[in-house]
Amino acid sequence: MDALKKTPLYDTHIALSGKIVDFGGWALPVQYSSILEEHKAVRERAGLFDVSHMGEIEVRGSGAFEFLQHMLTNDLTGMQPGRCRYSPVCYEDGGTVDDILVYKHSDDRFLLIVNASNTEKDYEWFASHAPKDVIVENQSASWGQIALQGPKFMRVLEIAGTRGDIPQKNYTFTENFSVAGIDCMISRTGYTGEDGVEIYCKAQDTPKLHSKLMEAGKEVQLLPCGLGARDTLRFEASMPLYGHELSSEITPKEAGLHFAIKTAKPEFIGREALLEPEKRTRIGLKLIDRGIAREHSDVYLNDSLAGFVTSGGVAPTLGGNYAMALVDSRLANEEFFEIDVRGRKIKAQKVALPFYKRSN
Amino acid sequence: MTPNDRKYTKEHEWVKINGSIAEIGITDHAQQALGDIVFVELPNIDDTVSAGDSAAVVESVKAVSNIYTAAEGRIVEVNESLDERPELLNENPYENFIFKVEFTKVDENALISAEEYDAFVESEA
The missing domain is CATH 2.40.30.110 (Aminomethyltransferase beta-barrel domains)
Structure with a gap:
């Protein structure tokens, strides 16, 4: 497994007896205790996931908004700073490059959260289409990401201690936030079908953030959760997973993601193909x-x-x-x-x- | 402890022989490697099986594993409690057989002792 990429939490996973597997080139735990126990913890209490392998790509510059309108199937018109929006990214033929989450800082600065195994491909895709007034930067290596999911997530944050506004609405985020004294960005998002948050921090702060949340989670019997439970949770909630429900051979329309395909938008890559019935x-x-x-x-x-x-x-x-x-x-x-x-x-x-x- | 009252295969099954009946199950190492077992596809009574055949399938949340038989003959009993409670193979792998074969022949070359099995698992790690 030496050739595998490690997240900042690799040593944490080993210390917690995580069963490490090769997940698209990343050494990540498939489970710590039991997939079913971890699944249950998230549905009933709270669970903690290392999602640091996810890619972060910043898009900034005066043309950022127009550029993303061209690249994404969803429409960012009217989107306020501090909001997140889900969108597929398509090829001209309607096949899917990736499905991503867009965080809007301002009209000229956005952060894209992309699937880990697609990070390089997405970066190339965005960078190669970017006009002169847009900068596309792959920031993946500098970010750590932890998902805290489950009905008791708020109690865990409370115990850990926070500074800043906890995002109250789904698909909103707070940029200047801190959990247990660690600077981070926090969004009311997730991939489990439960309420919860995803927390982004500096890569080097991730182990500390994880251990603080583990400690704070004791009261609600929070469990660290691996990729196995992440998959059963998203599967049960019927969320698409790139490489399965979506791929270069499967359009988002076929996957039933009509809510995120805005063909009313006059132009974007894949629009003509997506106008056709699936x-x-x-x-x-x-x-x-x-x-x-x-x-x-x-x-x-x-x-x-x-x-x-x-x-x-x-x-x-x-x-x-x-x-x-x-x-x-x-x-x-x-x-x-x-x-x-x-x-x-x-x-x-x-x-x-x-x-x-x-x-x- | 790996029980000494039976033999093992390198496919992580155990084989316990009583007279002309061979009981077959999976080892503790196998259940740990599979994780939560959620389904067992049992053979049918009276099926005839040859040595090396896949006679049953054990599925965990993430994995599918064939259960091979080192005993050749006729299936005479299956562990029906696994239909409702496949997790018994996680909880107590050595107390829960999967199927029993009334055998005409056993592939002795495929069988190793508990001690040899432990060493084999060690060497695979």
């Missing part, structure tokens, strides 16, 4: 027969191939096994499908997405 549609399936449908399993309707599974597995909070699948749009309203699992056809019923939605 040929495939992402659907949710609940397995009726026993078994687990994994990614890439074929999905059938009356013995003819209808599509394939993009993510599948156990939904720990709901109970039972579920799958997200990309199927022929003409078949997307059918109710019963079959999924090929090791040569056996397993019955599955279409269910609404998201599978899990928190009550509040």
